[in-house]
Amino acid sequence: MQDRDYVRLDKKRFVPEDKGRVVTAFLINFFQRYVEYDFTASLEEELDDITSAKIDWKEVLRRFWKEFSAAVDDTRELRIGEVLDALNDFLAPSLFPPKEDGSNPRACPNCGNGELSLRLGKFGAFLGCSNYPECKFTRQLGGTEKEQKAQMEGDREMGVDPATGETIWLKVGPYGPYLQLGQGGNGEKPKRVSLPKGLEPNDVDLDLAIRLIALPREVGKHPETGSPITAGIRRYGPFVEHEKKYANLPDWREVLDIGLNRAVTVIAEAKTRGGRPQPKALKSLGEHPEEGGEIQVLDGRYGPYVKHGKVNATIPKDVDPQSISVEEAVRLIAERAAKSGKKKPAAKKKAAPKKKKAAAKSKAGDE
Incomplete structure (x- = not known):
């Protein structure tokens, strides 16, 4: 909600912003049933019944979707003007508070004879004058x-x-x-x-x-690649860019004056922070004796581990990663796979018992 500017955090309390009020007003006016306390309480009871196997979860979803999709269809039939009129009336106390001189709080401050009302743009709602396009006055929410x-x-x-x-x-x-x-x-x-x-x-x-x-501007050529480094300001703040890799800057003012040395340093630090460093390969233990595929010993962020396919198993502290055996690695991988639910394919599971049966028959024949 904070990322969308619906609320702001003030003294550990959420305070609604104008954008949040608009969304809330829309839901109350056109989806009132779904924001009522009774609906939430009723749904929680149904979820408890699903957990207790008293009702079928598919039936709950089917009933919810049937009613909700009908509400969406009804709202889709409304004209934009009808929606905005309802929101203007509902939000009038917060968007157009009374003026001390008693004048019309919705009067356009630019042309004087137009009225402000909610409008919809590419990036959301804003206030605009009713005399548009003659009067192009607009005001952002908040x-x-x-x-x-x-x-x-x-x-x-x-x-x-x-x-x-x-x-x-x-x-x-x-x-x-x-x-x-x-x-x-x-x-x-x-x-x-x-x-x-x-x-x-x-x-x-x-x-x-x-x-x-003039932004974005070219800072200079990277000394290693020869590609240009640029500095600018985008949606997420000030940055430097090199070969489509971005690094954020702490202050927008730095974009105007940052030099080549500083830019190269920031980009290098971003590469170190941006993703996890690649684990260092210590040794290869060869093919897995049962499933095939290489078993590796790696030194990762949290210590040494063995890797087979998508399974990573931590090597105990009392075991030297340089001298760990294939048998010990296979055991650790199997234990880790069992804990994470990554089991062996069913066909390979059945193969072992068949071998045991064959061995038993052979032994019986020898006897």
């Missing part, structure tokens, strides 16, 4: 006081980018503040760069805007 103030002020012209000669604009859209280079044209969209997390719109000047709009 955000800091500075961000809300910046949205009220509308677009801001930062100045001219010396590299392209185009104007840089600071805008605040439904998904947050961003920089835009020019207005685009010939069917092409203008270049846009979102402001990094923690940077307020009012703290951006022309020099910083020029440097941000």
